[in-house]
Amino acid sequence: MNKILECIELTKKYANNFCAINQLNLTLYSGQIVGLLGPNGSGKTTLIKMINDCLIPTGGIIYVNGNPVGIHSKEDISYLPDVLSLDEHLKVEELVTYFNDFYKNFNPVKAHQMILDLGINPSSRLRTLSKGTKEKVQLILTMSRDAKLFILDEPIGGVDPASRDYILHTILSNYNPDATVLISTHLIGEIENIIDRVLFLQNGQIILNSTVDEVREQHHKSVDQLFREVFRC
Amino acid sequence: MLGKLIKYDFKAISIPLLILHSALLLFTIFSRFFVFNHIDYSENNPLSLFTFLFVLLFYIGNIAISLGTYVIIALRFYKHLFTEKGYLARTLPVSSLSHLLSKTIVGIVWGFVNTILITFCTAFVIFTPSFFKATNLIGGMNVFFQVFGFHNSFQVAFFLIATVILTLLSVICSIALIYLAIALGSLFSNHKILASIAFYFVLNFAYSMISSIVMLPLFVKSTSTFESIRNLPHLLFSTYGILSIVIIILSTLSYFVIHYLMDKKIDL
Numbered sequence: 001m002n003k004i005l006e007c008i009e010l011t012k013k014y015a016n017n018f019c020a021i022n023q024l025n026l027t028l029y030s031g032q033i034v035g036l037l038g039p040n041g042s043g044k045t046t047l048i049k050m051i052n053d054c055l056i057p058t059g060g061i062i063y064v065n066g067n068p069v070g071i072h073s074k075e076d077i078s079y080l081p082d083v084l085s086l087d088e089h090l091k092v093e094e095l096v097t098y099f100n101d102f103y104k105n106f107n108p109v110k111a112h113q114m115i116l117d118l119g120i121n122p123s124s125r126l127r128t129l130s131k132g133t134k135e136k137v138q139l140i141l142t143m144s145r146d147a148k149l150f151i152l153d154e155p156i157g158g159v160d161p162a163s164r165d166y167i168l169h170t171i172l173s174n175y176n177p178d179a180t181v182l183i184s185t186h187l188i189g190e191i192e193n194i195i196d197r198v199l200f201l202q203n204g205q206i207i208l209n210s211t212v213d214e215v216r217e218q219h220h221k222s223v224d225q226l227f228r229e230v231f232r233c
Numbered sequence: 234m235l236g237k238l239i240k241y242d243f244k245a246i247s248i249p250l251l252i253l254h255s256a257l258l259l260f261t262i263f264s265r266f267f268v269f270n271h272i273d274y275s276e277n278n279p280l281s282l283f284t285f286l287f288v289l290l291f292y293i294g295n296i297a298i299s300l301g302t303y304v305i306i307a308l309r310f311y312k313h314l315f316t317e318k319g320y321l322a323r324t325l326p327v328s329s330l331s332h333l334l335s336k337t338i339v340g341i342v343w344g345f346v347n348t349i350l351i352t353f354c355t356a357f358v359i360f361t362p363s364f365f366k367a368t369n370l371i372g373g374m375n376v377f378f379q380v381f382g383f384h385n386s387f388q389v390a391f392f393l394i395a396t397v398i399l400t401l402l403s404v405i406c407s408i409a410l411i412y413l414a415i416a417l418g419s420l421f422s423n424h425k426i427l428a429s430i431a432f433y434f435v436l437n438f439a440y441s442m443i444s445s446i447v448m449l450p451l452f453v454k455s456t457s458t459f460e461s462i463r464n465l466p467h468l469l470f471s472t473y474g475i476l477s478i479v480i481i482i483l484s485t486l487s488y489f490v491i492h493y494l495m496d497k498k499i500d501l
Contacts, residue, residue, distance in 0.1 A: 015422070052324050054501040074326040085320035087245065101237045102325045 001029040003066070004076075004149050004180045005051065010060035012046050012204075020046040022204040023060070028180055028197075030148065035191055035223070036184040038201035039231045044184040045082060047201070048153050052079045065148050075104065078147035082154040082184075084134055086126055092137055093122035099141050111144035114170070132159055139167055143174040150181040156190055164190055188224040198223050200230060234327045238335035243342075246309050250302060250343055254350055257298045261354040264291050269358045273367075291358065295351050302347040306340040307411045311429070315419045319501045329495040333488065337408055344404035395473045402480045409487035410436050416494040440483055447479050448472065 005028040012021040020043045028034055038044050049055040051062055053069050064073035086095055092115060100108045115122055118136060126134055139155060152171065156164040164187075172194060175181055183191055198215060200208035207230070208215075212223055219226050268287050313322050314332060322332065414436055418429025451471055 049501065052320075054320060054323055056497060056500055071326045071328060074324055077324070079320070079324050081317075081320040083317045083320060085317055087318065087321075089245070098241065102234070102327070 001031055004028055004030045004064065005182070006063040007047075007051075008061050008063075010047070010050065010062060011058045012043075012050060012055060013058040020204050021050070021057075024205055026199070026206060026209070028149075028182065030180050031178050032196045033181045033183065033194055034197045034199060035188070035195040036182055036199050036201060037186065037188055037223075037227055039186065042201045043204040044201055045153055046204075048079075048151055048182075048184055051151060052077060052081075054081075076148040078142050078145040078150045080139060080142040080150075080152040080155055082157070084131075084138060086134070086138055086141075088127035088134075089125065091123055091125050092120060092129075095126065095137065095141060096122070099144070103145055105146040106141075107144050107146065110174070111140055114140045114144065114174075132163055135159065136163070136166070139170060143170055146176060146179075148179050150175055150179060151184075152181065153184045154186075155183065156185060156187055168194060188227050192223045195223075200227070202231070234325075235331045235335060238327060238331055239338055242309065242313075242335050242339040245313070246305050246339065246343065249305055250347075253298050253301050253305075254347070257295070257350060257354060260291070260294060261357055265358045265361070270361050270363070272361065273363055295355065299347055299351060302343060303407070303411060306336075306343060306408065307415060310336050310340070310412055311415050311419075311426075314495070315415065315425070315499065315501070323501065330492055333412070333492055333495060336412070337405075337488070340408040340412075341401075341405055344408055345401055348400055348404060392469060395470065399473050399477060399480075402477055402484070406440070406480045406484045406487075409484040409491070410440060412491050413487045416491045416499065419499050420494070443483065444476065444479050447475060451475060 005026065007024055007026040010021055010024040010026075011019070013019045024043075024047065036044050036047070046055060050057050051064065051069065053074065062069050062073075065076045067073045067076070087098075090098065093112075096108050096111045096115070099106045099111070112122065115137065118133070118140075120129070120133060120137065126137065129137070139152075142150070142152070150171075155171070156167050159167065168190070171181065171183075183195065185191055192212065195212055197211050198208065199206055208226075210218075215221070215223050215226055221229070264287070268284060272284060312318050313336075323329075411433065414433035415429045417432045418425045418427075421428045
């Protein structure tokens with residue numbers, strides 16, 4: 001297993017002195033599905049955005065597959081943000097072409113097949129589709145890459161249970177087992193059975209970094225139960 | 234990668250801009266043949282109220298289309314890099330410099346097209362047969378050039394080419410100013426658009442002041458004697474030269490600042 005993600009003394013402080021991420025140290029290895037869990041405002045999205053060069057860290061450094069955040073790290077990361085980031089005036093097939101144009105590891109055949117499996121007309125403009133379908137298109141494009149690190153920010157929040165099952169099935173059946181998947185969510189019960197490792201994030205720091213089996217053995221609880229106990233209001 | 238970015242940036246804004254400029258062309262043709270061709274430029278025929286209002290409408294329409302062009306260019310830069318769409322743009326394996334270059338190139342092309350088209354449309358509606366007959370424009374221009382020191386057609390041609398180059402440089406500077414205003418406005422956590430508009434007016438004023446201060450000594454020296462005024466080519470070429478240098482310096486500095494802000498300071 002090699003290091004796929006390394007965060008060293010990572011810090012993000014905002015102008016009002018609020019510290020969203022506080023000297024965070026984290027190493028992830030290849031070939032794992034990792035759940036990044038924490039209550040609202042714990043810093044999950046902030047951490048993810050810094051890894052993806054959408055936020056500038058105040059301090060510390062990030063390495064992805066040995067490269068600092070930059071062009072090479074973006075080639076290795078496939079990122080699903082928690083908002084719709086696609087150009088809605090483009091057609092679905094044009095979005096496939098767009099991804100194929102910019103990402104060397106994008107598989108357009110796989111993307112087309114998943115789009116057709118969902119019954120989406122590739123000639124439809126994205127803005128004509130429902131919110132849930134747009135999100136599925138975005139997920140399909142993300143998972144159609146042969147990336148080394150998949151980062152999915154709240155992929156199942158805000159969708160119906162059937163869609164959640166589809167999303168989780170798509171994630172599991174389309175990622176390379178040698179790759180790492182980092183899923184950020186607060187719906188722990190839905191992902192507990194698919195993740196290998198769990199990270200608890202609170203007030204910008206990691207307070208737990210264990211495998212799911214270790215959590216169950218040491219705490220005699222499921223990850224969901226431990227989460228509710230640790231982050232009790 | 235830069236070529237691909239340019240392709241998609243052109244694709245994103247070309248349709249609305251083609252529609253705008255097609256409307257301008259159609260309006261120009263309509264104006265020329267149904268209004269301006271019927272204007273009698275001889276001394277004793279004042280414009281009718283309808284004609285006056287239509288001329289005003291034409292002028293306002295040109296301004297609106299020019300404004301619309303730059304708003305569309307600005308919105309593409311802002312939305313694609315500094316809003317939710319930035320989550321895709323900024324995670325592409327391309328540098329922030331490539332993003333900036335792509336949007337600059339596309340903005341300059343359309344800004345230049347807009348300037349040339351508006352100039353052409355204005356000339357097309359004004360220079361009617363009646364206008365030429367009443368003003369003896371060509372004869373007048375020959376006299377003008379001779380009186381003010383243009384000795385041959387080469388100098389006139391050079392002056393026209395220099396005007397086109399200066400226009401292009403002005404477009405480059407306009408785009409730089411818009412993008413810099415947006416980049417500075419994006420530093421704010423709230424009211425980014427309002428901040429960007431405010432920065433635009435401040436920067437516009439600052440750029441104008443700098444140009445005026447730099448040009449002042451030349452203007453004073455060049456208009457101090459009647460002989461120096463009559464040497465128009467020298468005055469124009471000096472003015473153009475210094476103005477071009479000022480524009481190049483301001484634009485270059487602006488693009489350096491924009492790139493620095495995009496790379497090091499602006500969060501999504």
